[in-house]
Amino acid sequence: MNFVQNFPFFSIVLSMFSGTISSVLPEKAAKILNTVLISLVGLMSGILLVYLMETGEPYVYWMGHFPAPWGNEIRAGVLEAGMALFFCIIMLLSIMGGRKKLFGEVEYSKHNLYYILVNLLLSSLLALVYTNDLFTAYVFVEINTISACGLIMIRQNGRTIEAAVRYMIMSLLGSGLFLISLCMIYDLTGHLLMSNIKESVAVLAAQGEYRVPLMVTIGLMCAGLAIKSALFPFHSWLPDAYGYSTVSSAAILSSLVSKGYIFLLIKIIYRVIGFDIVMQSRIIDILFIFGLMGMVFGSLSAIRESDIRRMIAFSSVAQIGYIYMGFGLGTEAGMTASVFHILSHAATKSLLFIAAIGLTDVSGGSRQFFDLTGAGYRNKMAGVAFTVGSLSMVGVPMFSGFVSKLLFAEAAIGHTYKMLPAVMVLALSTILNAIYFMKTVLRIYVPEHKADYEVITAKDEKEYAVTVACFILLNIALGMFSQPVQSWIHAGLAMFG
Amino acid sequence: MLGPNLFINYGEAVAVILFGIGFSNLLLQRNLIKKILGLNIMDTAIYLFLAEKGYIAGRIAPIVVDGVQEVEAYINPIPSGLVLTGIVVSVSVTAIMLSLTIRLYRRYHTLDLDEISLRLRKEELK
Numbered sequence: 263m264n265f266v267q268n269f270p271f272f273s274i275v276l277s278m279f280s281g282t283i284s285s286v287l288p289e290k291a292a293k294i295l296n297t298v299l300i301s302l303v304g305l306m307s308g309i310l311l312v313y314l315m316e317t318g319e320p321y322v323y324w325m326g327h328f329p330a331p332w333g334n335e336i337r338a339g340v341l342e343a344g345m346a347l348f349f350c351i352i353m354l355l356s357i358m359g360g361r362k363k364l365f366g367e368v369e370y371s372k373h374n375l376y377y378i379l380v381n382l383l384l385s386s387l388l389a390l391v392y393t394n395d396l397f398t399a400y401v402f403v404e405i406n407t408i409s410a411c412g413l414i415m416i417r418q419n420g421r422t423i424e425a426a427v428r429y430m431i432m433s434l435l436g437s438g439l440f441l442i443s444l445c446m447i448y449d450l451t452g453h454l455l456m457s458n459i460k461e462s463v464a465v466l467a468a469q470g471e472y473r474v475p476l477m478v479t480i481g482l483m484c485a486g487l488a489i490k491s492a493l494f495p496f497h498s499w500l501p502d503a504y505g506y507s508t509v510s511s512a513a514i515l516s517s518l519v520s521k522g523y524i525f526l527l528i529k530i531i532y533r534v535i536g537f538d539i540v541m542q543s544r545i546i547d548i549l550f551i552f553g554l555m556g557m558v559f560g561s562l563s564a565i566r567e568s569d570i571r572r573m574i575a576f577s578s579v580a581q582i583g584y585i586y587m588g589f590g591l592g593t594e595a596g597m598t599a600s601v602f603h604i605l606s607h608a609a610t611k612s613l614l615f616i617a618a619i620g621l622t623d624v625s626g627g628s629r630q631f632f633d634l635t636g637a638g639y640r641n642k643m644a645g646v647a648f649t650v651g652s653l654s655m656v657g658v659p660m661f662s663g664f665v666s667k668l669l670f671a672e673a674a675i676g677h678t679y680k681m682l683p684a685v686m687v688l689a690l691s692t693i694l695n696a697i698y699f700m701k702t703v704l705r706i707y708v709p710e711h712k713a714d715y716e717v718i719t720a721k722d723e724k725e726y727a728v729t730v731a732c733f734i735l736l737n738i739a740l741g742m743f744s745q746p747v748q749s750w751i752h753a754g755l756a757m758f759g
Numbered sequence: 760m761l762g763p764n765l766f767i768n769y770g771e772a773v774a775v776i777l778f779g780i781g782f783s784n785l786l787l788q789r790n791l792i793k794k795i796l797g798l799n800i801m802d803t804a805i806y807l808f809l810a811e812k813g814y815i816a817g818r819i820a821p822i823v824v825d826g827v828q829e830v831e832a833y834i835n836p837i838p839s840g841l842v843l844t845g846i847v848v849s850v851s852v853t854a855i856m857l858s859l860t861i862r863l864y865r866r867y868h869t870l871d872l873d874e875i876s877l878r879l880r881k882e883e884l885k
Contacts, residue, residue, distance in 0.1 A: 404848045438801045
C-alpha cells in the first residue's frame with residue numbers, strides 16, 4: 263500500500279488529537295497549532311488529490327485491518343479529497359478573516375476553547391467526507407452538531423445562547439430522524455458499510471421486496487439531513503445563529519457545516535441507496551419543491567431584513583434551496599450543478615460575512631442598513647469584497663455564482679416537466695437576489711462623509727486584507743476556470759457509482 | 760397484510776410510536792425541560808427498536824461459555840454495540856442542552872423558549 267493512502271486517516275486523527283491538546287495549551291500556542299493543522303490537512307488532501315488523479319481509482323482503507331463486512335472503512339476518491347482540500351482552504355480563510363473580531367467578542371482566556379471546537383469541527387467534517395460506514399457518519403454528524411453549537415455560543419450573550427438552543431433542537435430532530443432511518447436500513451439489509459448496503463438494496467429493489475419500508479427509510483434519511491442543512495421550512499434557527507455569533511463562526515457554519523451534511527446526503531444518494539433508486543422515488547420531487555420554495559422565500563425574507571448579517575444569513579436559505587433544487591432535477595447534470603454550487607456558495611458566503619464585518623466596524627458597530635451609508639469608502643477592501651461577493655451571488659459573469667446558475671439552467675433544460683418551474687424560479691430568484699444585494703452595494707457606495715467614524719486601510723489590518731484578497735481570487739478562479747472543476751466533479755461522481 | 764405483521768412485531772410498533780411522541784415533544788413543547796425529555800424519549804425509542812430487532816428468541820449474548828461455538832447459539836452483538844454508542848451520544852447532547860437551559864434560566868428566569876425570544880426582541884429595541 264502506498265504511504266499517501268494513509269492521509270485521510272491521518273487528517274481525521276490529527277485534527278481530533280490537536281483538539282484535545284489545545285485544551286491544555288496557552289491561547290497563542292493553540293492558535294498556531296490550529297493554523298498549522300489546517301494547512302497540513304489541506305496539504306495532505308492536496309497531495310492525495312493529485313495521487314488519486316494520477317491513479318484514477320478510488321480506494322478503500324481498512325480501519326483496524328478487518329475485512330469488508332466486519333471492519334470499519336474509509337474510502338477516498340477524487341471528489342472526497344478535493345472537498346477536504348476545499349473545506350480546509352475555506353476554514354483557514356474564515357478564521358483568519360475573523361481573528362481580530364474574535365479578540366473583541368470572546369474573552370481571551372476562552373480562545374483555546376474556540377480552537378478546540380474548530381479542530382473538532384474539522385475532524386468531523388473530514389470524517390463525514392471520507393467515511394464508508396453509515397453509523398460512523400451518524401456519530402460524526404453529532405460531533406459536528408456539538409462543535410457547531412459551541413461555535414455559536416462562544417460569544418456570550420442572550421441572543422447567541424438562544425440561537426444555540428434553537429440550533430440544537432432542530433439539529434437533534436434531524437439526527438433523530440437520521441438515526442432511526444439508519445437503524446431501519448440496517449434492519450432491512452443487515453449491513454452498515456455503504457458499499458454492502460448498496461448491494462443489498464439493489465437486490466431488494468430488483469426483487470420488489472420491502473418497497474414501502476425502503477421508501478420510508480430513504481424519506482427519513484433525506485428529511486433528517488435536510489433539516490440539519492436548513493432546507494427551507496426548517497430554517498428558523500438559521501438567521502439568529504449566523505447573525506449574532508462571532509464572524510468566523512458564522513462563515514464556517516454557513517459555508518462548511520451545512521455543506522458537510524449535504525455532502526453526506528450526496529454520498530447516501532450515490533453510495534448507499536443507489537442513484538437510480540433514489541431518482542425513481544417520489545422523494546426527489548419533494549426535495550425539488552422545497553428547494554424551489556426556499557429559493558423564493560429565502561430571498562423574500564432577505565429583502566425585508568434591514569440587518570446586514572441577518573440578510574446574508576437569509577440569503578443562505580435561498581442558496582441551500584438551489585442545491586436541493588439541483589438534487590431534485592434527478593439527473594447527473596443536476597448533481598454536478600449542485601456540487602459546483604456547494605463550492606461556489608461556500609467561497610462566496612464566507613467572503614460576504616467577512617466583508618460585512620469590515621463594513622459594520624467602520625459604521626460604529628451598527629449593522630442597520632442606513633448606518634452603512636458610505637462604508638465602502640471608509641473600508642475600501644471590505645467594500646470591494648462585498649461587491650465581489652454580491653456580484654457572484656447575483657450571478658454576474660466572471661464570478662463563481664454565474665457558473666453555478668448556468669449549470670443549473672443547463673441541467674434543467676430538456677427536463678420534461680421540471681424545466682419550466684426550475685428555470686422560472688431560477689430567474690425570479692436571480693432578480694430577488696439582485697434587489698437586496700445591489701441595494702446594499704449601492705448604499706455602501708453612497709458618498710457621505712461622517713467624521714466621527716474611523717477609516718480602515720489595508721495597512722492597518724494586513725491579515726484581513728490578505729484574507730479578503732484570497733477569497734476574491736478564489737471566487738474569480740472558480741468563475742473563470744470552471745472547466746477543470748467541472749471535469750473534476752464529473753470524475754468524482756463517476757467514482758462514486 | 761399489515762395486521763398480523765403489526766401484531767407479531769408489536770415491540771417495533773411501540774418503539775416507533777414512542778419515537779413519534781418524543782419527536783413531537785421536542786418539536787412542539789415550549790418548555791425547555793419538556794423538550795429535553797422529548798429528546799430522551801425519542802432516542803430511547805430508537806434503542807428499543809434496535810434491541811427488539813437485534814434479539815433472536817432462544818439465543819444468548821455472544822460470550823463463549825462452556826465451549827459452545829455454533830453461530831446459532833448466539834445473537835448478533837452489533838445492535839447492542841450501536842445502542843451503547845447511541846447512549847453515549849445522547850448523554851452528551853442532553854448534557855449540552857441542559858447546560859444551555861441553565862444559562863438561559865439564569866439570564867431570563869423562565870424556561871419558556873417563546874417567552875425568551877420575546878424578551879430578546881424587547882432587549883434589542885432599547
